[in-house]
Amino acid sequence: MLVEFGNKIDVPVTKFWRPDVxxxxxxTNTEGACTRTLKVLLAILNGKWVLTIDWIKACREAMQPVDEEPYEVRLDNNGSCDGPKTGRLNALNNAIDSSFPFLTSAFSLLVLLFQGPKLFHQLNFYLSGDFVPAYRKDLQNLIVAGGGTVWGSKEEFLEMSKQHKEGGGDGASPTTLVVYNLDPRPGCKLGEEVSILWERLDEAEDVAAKSGSQVTGHTWLLESIAACLSSACGLAPRTVAYSTVNQSDDASWEAQLKWFLVG
Structure with missing residues (x-):
């Protein structure tokens, strides 16, 4: 259905993430909750529409584009609510100034004051311990997409933290985070899971003590993105949810639809 509709309106369909999606x-399940996939999380971070297949059905039935908002996914299967909407509105706020070149400089400045930075803006991350390489790469991509910085080695992370302290920063600053893996190793026994998690936590806390960082499990990253709020671990929310732009304007609809992504 999706491919057929995309061909009909000359909009490509892809199974892989692209920046221009x-x-x-x-x-979604019977309750309207979607699975928390990498594609959905990247869409939230980049302010893209995350819609149910019912939107495609409604467009086909109406023989014209319909408003996306009634079909926007509002829940995922882990219980997070309104992440897609919050991420989309925050991205719109960031784009207002460039979308309206005729704005006066004074108004442009006012708009800039209310723009929300990306979710992980000014946050530094070190992924501690044993992650499956492909999954580590996915987490790194999510952090970077959210405006955060990932340090590839413990030595680099500790050196950055040392420079921060020597520059007069507070060693307990929440701008540095050590993230450890909460998932059990494949094939490990039940009794082994607990000891492995304690080992990972001990390793992460050792790095955190040396760097003056906070420690959090990797699921905090996923929860923060899914809800588009970095409010866990004492971090303040970094999103602004208001908009004066209607993305569903029929006149500009074809220009706005570049790629569909199968989530």
Whole structure:
């Protein structure tokens, strides 16, 4: 259905994430909750539409584009609410100034004051311990997409933290985070899971003590992105949710639809 509709309106459909994707069509359960996939999380971070397949059905039935908002996914299967909407509105706020070149300089400045930075803006991360390489790469990509910085080695991370302290920063600053893996190793026994998690936590806390960082499990990253709020671990929310732009304007609809992504 999606490929057929995309061909009909000359909009490509892809199974892989691209920066120019505009709409992610996510599968949902009977309660309207989507699975928390990498594609959905990247869509939230980049302010893309995350919609149910019912939007495609409604467009086909109406023989014209319909408003996306009634079909926007509002819940994921882990219980996070309104992440896609919050991420989308925050991205719109960041784009207002460039979208309206005729704005006066004074108004442009006012708009800039209310723009929300990306979710992990000014946060530094070190992924501690044993992650599956492909999954580590996914987490790194999510952090970077959220405006954060990932330090590839413990030595680099500790050196950065040392420079921060010597520059007069507070060693307990929440701008540095040590993230450890909460997932059990594949094939490990139940009794082994607990000891492995304690080992990972001990290693992460050792790095955190040396760097003056906070420690958090990797699921904090996923929860923060899914809700588009970095409010855990004492971090303040970094999103602004207001908009004066209607992305569903029929006149500009074709220009806005560049790629569909199967979520």
């Amino acid at each position: 505009t709409h992610v069509i996510a599968s």
